Amino acid sequence: MINRRHFLTTVAVGTASAAALAACGTGSSTSAGETGTAEKPVTINYTWWGNDDRAERTRKAIALFESKNPDIKVNGNFTDFPSYWQKRATEAAGGGLPDVMQWDLSYLRDYGQRNQLLDLGTVKINTDAFEKSLLPSGQIKGKTYGIPTSTNAFAVYYDPAKLASLGVAEPTGNWTYKDFNAFLTEVGTKSGGALFGSTDYTGVWWMFNIWLRQNNIEAFTEDGKLGFSKDDLKKWWNTTAGLRGTPAIISEERVTQLKPKSPLGSNVTVSEVTWDNFMAGYLGDSGAKELKLVPVPSDDPDNLGLFLKPSMLMVASAKTKYKDAAARFIDFMVNDPEVGQIFKTSRGVPASKTQRDGTTFEGTDKLVVDYEKSIEKYLKDAPEPPIVGFGTLEASFNRIASELNYGKVDINGAADAWFKEAEDLIKQNA
Amino acid sequence: MTQSPTLSRRSASSAPAQLRKSKQRGADARAGYTFLLPWLLGFIALTVGPMISSLYLSFTNYNLFEPPKWIGLDNYTSLFQDERFLQSVGVTVSYVVFGTPLKLAAALAVAMLLNSKRRGQGFYRSAFYAPSLIGASVSIAIVWKAMFGDSGPVDQGLSFFGINLGGWVGNPAMTMPMFILLTVWQFGAPMVIFLAGLKQIPNDLYEAASMDGAGPVRKFFNITWPMLSPVIFFNLLMETIHAFQIFASAYIISNGDGGPAGSTLFYTLYLYLRGFSDFRMGYASAMAWLLVIVVGIITLIFFRTSKSWVHYSGDAK
Numbered sequence: 001m002i003n004r005r006h007f008l009t010t011v012a013v014g015t016a017s018a019a020a021l022a023a024c025g026t027g028s029s030t031s032a033g034e035t036g037t038a039e040k041p042v043t044i045n046y047t048w049w050g051n052d053d054r055a056e057r058t059r060k061a062i063a064l065f066e067s068k069n070p071d072i073k074v075n076g077n078f079t080d081f082p083s084y085w086q087k088r089a090t091e092a093a094g095g096g097l098p099d100v101m102q103w104d105l106s107y108l109r110d111y112g113q114r115n116q117l118l119d120l121g122t123v124k125i126n127t128d129a130f131e132k133s134l135l136p137s138g139q140i141k142g143k144t145y146g147i148p149t150s151t152n153a154f155a156v157y158y159d160p161a162k163l164a165s166l167g168v169a170e171p172t173g174n175w176t177y178k179d180f181n182a183f184l185t186e187v188g189t190k191s192g193g194a195l196f197g198s199t200d201y202t203g204v205w206w207m208f209n210i211w212l213r214q215n216n217i218e219a220f221t222e223d224g225k226l227g228f229s230k231d232d233l234k235k236w237w238n239t240t241a242g243l244r245g246t247p248a249i250i251s252e253e254r255v256t257q258l259k260p261k262s263p264l265g266s267n268v269t270v271s272e273v274t275w276d277n278f279m280a281g282y283l284g285d286s287g288a289k290e291l292k293l294v295p296v297p298s299d300d301p302d303n304l305g306l307f308l309k310p311s312m313l314m315v316a317s318a319k320t321k322y323k324d325a326a327a328r329f330i331d332f333m334v335n336d337p338e339v340g341q342i343f344k345t346s347r348g349v350p351a352s353k354t355q356r357d358g359t360t361f362e363g364t365d366k367l368v369v370d371y372e373k374s375i376e377k378y379l380k381d382a383p384e385p386p387i388v389g390f391g392t393l394e395a396s397f398n399r400i401a402s403e404l405n406y407g408k409v410d411i412n413g414a415a416d417a418w419f420k421e422a423e424d425l426i427k428q429n430a
Numbered sequence: 431m432t433q434s435p436t437l438s439r440r441s442a443s444s445a446p447a448q449l450r451k452s453k454q455r456g457a458d459a460r461a462g463y464t465f466l467l468p469w470l471l472g473f474i475a476l477t478v479g480p481m482i483s484s485l486y487l488s489f490t491n492y493n494l495f496e497p498p499k500w501i502g503l504d505n506y507t508s509l510f511q512d513e514r515f516l517q518s519v520g521v522t523v524s525y526v527v528f529g530t531p532l533k534l535a536a537a538l539a540v541a542m543l544l545n546s547k548r549r550g551q552g553f554y555r556s557a558f559y560a561p562s563l564i565g566a567s568v569s570i571a572i573v574w575k576a577m578f579g580d581s582g583p584v585d586q587g588l589s590f591f592g593i594n595l596g597g598w599v600g601n602p603a604m605t606m607p608m609f610i611l612l613t614v615w616q617f618g619a620p621m622v623i624f625l626a627g628l629k630q631i632p633n634d635l636y637e638a639a640s641m642d643g644a645g646p647v648r649k650f651f652n653i654t655w656p657m658l659s660p661v662i663f664f665n666l667l668m669e670t671i672h673a674f675q676i677f678a679s680a681y682i683i684s685n686g687d688g689g690p691a692g693s694t695l696f697y698t699l700y701l702y703l704r705g706f707s708d709f710r711m712g713y714a715s716a717m718a719w720l721l722v723i724v725v726g727i728i729t730l731i732f733f734r735t736s737k738s739w740v741h742y743s744g745d746a747k
Contacts, residue, residue: 083686089706093494110709114495256600256690257580392708399687406602406691417513428491428710 035324038070044325047077048102049084053284053346060342065332072325074100080260085391092116097317099326103146105137105310105383106391112145113388118316120144123327126335129353137310137382146313149334150277150348153308153372153379154210155293156180157264157282158271166190166270173294177239180297181248187270188247196250199263201273202240203401205394207296211236213305213380214298224387224430226422233415237404244405252405261285276368277311280346283364290364293371295378304378311348345369388429396421488715498712505716515717517692518700521606525696526673529610534665537617541624542654555625562618571612571682575599578608599683602693609694612679620665627661628654659740667732674725677702697721 036042048058055078062074077098079087085107091097097116111117121144127135130148138146156171163170168186175183184197201207209219218227243249250263264272265285272282276293283291298304314333316326333339337358340350345368350356361369397418404414463470488505490498509515540558544551564570578584580597588595598604635653644652655662677698680688688695688703697717705714 086686086702086706089494089709093711111495114493116495252690253596253600254580257597259685389708395687395707399689399692402689403691408602408691425708429493 036071043073045098047098099320103313103315108385117145148310148351151308152275152277152311152348155276184248193247197248198271205397210305277348484715490712492711493709522697537620559618571679602691605693
C-alpha cells in the first residue's frame with residue numbers, strides 16, 4: 001500500500017538521482033602547441049552556414065588545404081543561417097568560438113566591437129589582390145576583423161523554362177515596382193495558382209534597405225539611430241498590399257511548410273528577390289536547368305540602390321590558440337585559385353583578383369559574374385559594417401513581415417511592432 | 431501500519447550505549463555525506479551557482495560580451511509591456527491547461543488496460559512506453575514535423591475522410607493541437623507510474639465491492655481514484671512542471687523562431703531567443719526567474735488543495 005512517508009521519500013530519491021544524472025556529461029578537451037608538424041598536426045575548427053551544396057564544396061576545399069598543409073587538420077561543421085547565430089552566441093558566452101568562421105556583415109559589429117574576433121591585421125593574410133574599396137567593410141575603427149571571400153549583389157531570379165510554359169514574357173530588368181507586381185500577378189493568374197510569382201518581396205529586409213537607397217533615405221544615421229520613419233516602412237509594406245492573398249505571392253503557410261528549402265528551390269515560385277550568389281543553391285535544390293538574373297525594380301531608373309556587399313567574410317576567434325594556422329586557412333580560402341574553382345560563384349564572385357582570374361566561369365556561374373558586371377554603372381560604395389544588432393533587426397523584420405502575410409496584423413500594427421522592437425534594441429545597445 | 435521498531439529499542443538502551451550510538455551515528459552521517467558529495471558538488475556548481483548568478487543577472491542589462499550593468503527591476507517591469515512575452519505566456523498556458531490533463535487521462539486509461547492479466551502484457555507495456563523513450567529527442571520532433579507537413583501522412587489520411595486541413599505545421603491555428611497531440615502521445619512515463627500505483631491497490635477491495643454489487647464506474651470512482659490519488663497527484667505535479675518547460679520540440683518544429691505567426695512561441699523558447707538571438711541575458715534571466723516563481727506558486731497551490739482529494743493510506747481519513 002502507499003504510505004505517505006515512504007511515498008515522499010521515494011519521490012525525493014527519484015528526483016535527486018535524476019538531477020545527478022543531468023549533472024553528468026560536461027567536459028572539454030584542450031590541445032597544446034601553437035603550430036603543428038606533418039607528424040603531429042594541429043586541428044582547427046571551422047564553421048559555416050549553408051546547404052548541402054556548400055557543404056560538399058567546403059569539404060573539397062578543406063581536403064585540398066589539408067593536402068597542401070599537412071601540419072594542419074581542419075574540422076568542419078555547418079548549420080543553416082538562423083541557428084548559426086544562436087550557436088555562435090552560446091559559444092561566445094562560454095569563450096569557445098571556433099577558430100575560423102564564415103561570417104556575415106550583419107553581425108560583424110556585434111562580435112568585432114565586443115572583442116570576440118581576432119584582429120587580422122596582426123597575422124599574415126595577403127590582401128593585395130582585393131579592391132581597396134571593399135576591404136573597409138571588414139573593418140571597424142581601423143582594425144580588420146573580416147576578410148571578404150567574395151561579393152554579391154541583389155537581383156531578381158527567374159526561371160525561364162517555367163515562364164515559357166506559362167506563356168509569360170521574360171522580364172528585361174528595366175522595370176518599376178508596378179511592372180514587377182504586374183509580372184507576379186500575370187504568373188499567378190496564368191498558372192491558375194499552381195505556381196506563384198514569388199515570396200512577398202517586401203518581407204525581405206535587404207530589399208527594404210535597397211528601396212530606401214533608391215529613395216535617397218539613409219537606413220541608419222551616423223550615430224546608429226534609425227534614419228527612416230514609420231511612414232516609410234508603411235509605404236514599403238503597402239507596395240504589395242494588393243498582392244497578398246493572391247497567387248501572385250506564395251502564402252506564408254506554404255513558405256513555412258517548405259522550410260528549410262526556399263519556395264524557388266522547391267519549384268513552387270518562378271522568381272525570387274535575393275542575393276545573386278544563391279544561384280548554385282537554387283539550382284541544386286530545384287533541379288532547374290537554368291535560372292536568370294535581372295536587376296531589382298526601381299521607380300528611379302538612374303538609381304537602382306544596388307551595391308556590392310561582401311557576401312561573406314572569413315573571421316577568426318580572438319581566443320584561438322592557432323593564430324598562424326587560422327591565418328593560413330583564411331588566406332587559402334580567400335586567395336587560392338583552386339578554391340575559386342571549387343566554389344565558383346556559390347559564395348559570390350571571388351573578391352580576390354588572384355582567385356577570380358584563376359577561376360573559369362561557365363554556364364550559370366558566368367551569368368552571376370556577368371550580372372555583377374552589368375550593374376557596375378549603378379553600384380554605390382560597399383556598406384560599412386552596419387550597426388550593432390543589425391542581424392536582430394533583420395530577424396524581427398522578417399518575422400513581423402511574415403505575421404503581416406499571415407494576416408495576424410495589419411500594416412499599421414506591423415510597423416508599430418517593428419519600430420517598438422527596433423527602438424528598444426537600439427536603446428539597449430547604446 | 432506497523433509501529434516504528436526504533437522507538438522501543440531506544441527506550442531500552444542505557445546511557446553509555448546512547449553515547450556509543452551517537453558516535454556511531456556521527457560516523458554514519460559522515461559516510462553518508464561522503465557518498466553524497468559527488469552529487470552535492472555537482473548540484474552546487476551546476477545548479478545552485480548558476481541560479482544565483484542568473485538571479486543577479488536578472489537585475490542587469492547583460493549582452494554576454496560586456497560586463498553586466500545594474501538596472502534594478504527594469505527587466506521585470508518591461509516584461510509586462512512586451513507583447514511577445516504576453517503572447518508566449520498565452521501559448522504556454524494553453525498548452526499546459528489542455529495538454530497535461532489529456533496526457534494524464536491517456537496515461538491512466540492505458541495503464542488500467544495494461545493492469546489486467548493477459549498474455550503478452552510485457553510486450554504491450556514496452557510498446558506503449560516506447561514513444562516516451564524516444565519522445566523527447568530531436569529526431570522525433572523532425573519526424574513529427576514531416577508527418578504534419580503539407581501532404582504528409584496526417585494531411586493525406588485526413589483528406590481520405592474528406593477533411594482538408596492542409597499542413598498543420600504552417601497553419602497558426604493547427605500548431606497548438608499538434609503540440610498537444612505530441613505530448614499526449616508521450617504518455618509512457620506517467621503510465622508506468624500509474625501502473626505501479628494500480629498494482630498496489632489490494633484486489634480484495636475490488637472483490638468486496640463486487641460482492642456489494644458495485645459496477646466498474648463505481649469501482650473506479652470509489653476505489654481506484656482515492657487509492658491512486660497520491661500517484662495522480664505526483665503525476666499531475668510533475669507533468670505540469672514539465673509542460674511549462676517544453677522547449678526542444680518547439681524549437682525544432684518552428685525552426686527556432688516560434689513561428690508560424692508566433693503560435694509556437696513557448697515561454698522557454700522566447701526566453702532562449704531573448705538570450706541567445708537578441709543577446710539580452712538579463713532579460714532572459716528575469717524571464718527564467720519569473721517562471722521559477724510562478725511554477726513554485728502553482729506547486730504550492732497543488733499541495734494546499736491536495737489535502738482535500740489526495741488520500742494516503744496511513745492517514746486517519
